[in-house]
Amino acid sequence: MIIITLRYYKNSVVGFDVVGHSEKFICSCISFLVINTINSVDVFTKDRFMCKKNDCGHIKFSFINKKNISYKSKVLMDSLELGFISLEKKYKKFVCLKKEPNFIM
Secondary structure, three states: OOOEEEEEEEEEEEEEEEOOOOOHHHHHHHHHHHHHOOOHHHHHHHOOEEEEOOOOOOEEEOOOOOOOOOHHHHHHHHHHHHHHHHHHHOOOEEEEEEEEEOOOO
C-alpha cells in the first residue's frame, strides 16, 4: 500500500509525503507524477522548496514559503493532486490518499 498525504494551506496543496510500496505499475505511476512535479516546480518557477528522499521509498516535498507560492506552482500542485486522486479511484487497493488541511510549518 502506498500512502500519500497532501498538505494544504488555504485550499492550495503546499506539500506532500509519499510512503510505501505496491505493484510495480502503481509505484511507477506515482514516481512519475512526483518526479515530474518536483522537476517542473524547479524549472518553471522561482519558488523555493524542500525535498527529502530516503532509500525506503519515502519522499517528502514542501514549499519553503507556504503562504506565498506562485500561480504556476499552484497549477502544478493541482495537477499532481488530480493525478493522485485518479490513481486512488482506480486502484483503491493499492493507494490511500490523505489530506491535511491548514498545514503550516
